[in-house]
Amino acid sequence: DAGVIQSPRHEVTEMGQEVTLRCKPISGHDYLFWYRQTMMRGLELLIYFNNNVPIDDSGMPEDRFSAKMPNASFSTLKIQPSEPRDSAVYFCASSRDLAYEQYFGPGTRLTVT
Amino acid sequence: RKEVEQDPGPFNVPEGATVAFNCTYSNSASQSFFWYRQDCRKEPKLLMSVYSSGNEDGRFTAQLNRASQYISLLIRDSKLSDSATYLCVVKSYGGSQGNLIFGKGTKLSVKP
Numbered sequence: 001d002a003g004v005i006q007s008p009r010h011e012v013t014e015m016g017q018e019v020t021l022r023c024k025p026i027s028g029h030d031y032l033f034w035y036r037q038t039m040m041r042g043l044e045l046l047i048y049f050n051n052n053v054p055i056d057d058s059g060m061p062e063d064r065f066s067a068k069m070p071n072a073s074f075s076t077l078k079i080q081p082s083e084p085r086d087s088a089v090y091f092c093a094s095s096r097d098l099a100y101e102q103y104f105g106p107g108t109r110l111t112v113t
Numbered sequence: 114r115k116e117v118e119q120d121p122g123p124f125n126v127p128e129g130a131t132v133a134f135n136c137t138y139s140n141s142a143s144q145s146f147f148w149y150r151q152d153c154r155k156e157p158k159l160l161m162s163v164y165s166s167g168n169e170d171g172r173f174t175a176q177l178n179r180a181s182q183y184i185s186l187l188i189r190d191s192k193l194s195d196s197a198t199y200l201c202v203v204k205s206y207g208g209s210q211g212n213l214i215f216g217k218g219t220k221l222s223v224k225p
Binding site for chain 1: 145155156157158159200204212213214215216217218
């Protein structure tokens with residue numbers, strides 16, 4: 001079975017540009033999570049969805065960040081405008097339920113210059 | 114105080130050595146505990162859950178001390194392939210919570 005799929009795997013963009021990260025969760029998983037990982041702060045939860053509905057977005061750093069989940073098989077994380085401090089690895093994860101294991105995608109390595 | 118704290122390491126050990134990692138958490142309401150493993154430039158993957166009575170999976174043993182809010186991971190007979198970063202993870206329930214809180218990880222390097 002395919003795991004969590006993320007695209008692109010690498011993104012290099014200039015400050016001020018819009019960035020869109022994409023995620024396809026594992027089929028049948030009702031929960032989808034977006035994380036950001038940096039050396040300084042480690043792995044942080046940004047937002048998570050249950051059945052396509054955002055449940056907790058308290059980790060979203062500021063209004064420049066937005067996430068959507070239009071259907072059960074697709075989610076986006078958008079940064080507009082991007083800033084150099086947004087450079088990080090962004091992971092998407094999914095799980096059947098909060099009590100079950102979260103499976104992570106390979107991540108998107110974002111560099112904002 | 115950070116929610117989950119770990120010694121960042123690195124721990125540099127020879128093959129065959131026994132190595133132990135420790136982790137403390139601040140939220141006494143935390144209910145589930147895990148160790149994840151993350152290889153260099155890869156995604157985190159679940160290594161094992163941590164149960165109240167302690168649990169073992171091959172060369173790996175996890176312990177939980179709720180009174181001290183402390184979790185440990187012991188690796189016996191370490192292999193080169195054990196080289197990775199080990200993330201301590203806690204989960205609390207209630208309200209809109211239920212997400213995982215990750216420690217920053219402890220880096221292990223096993224040398225020949």
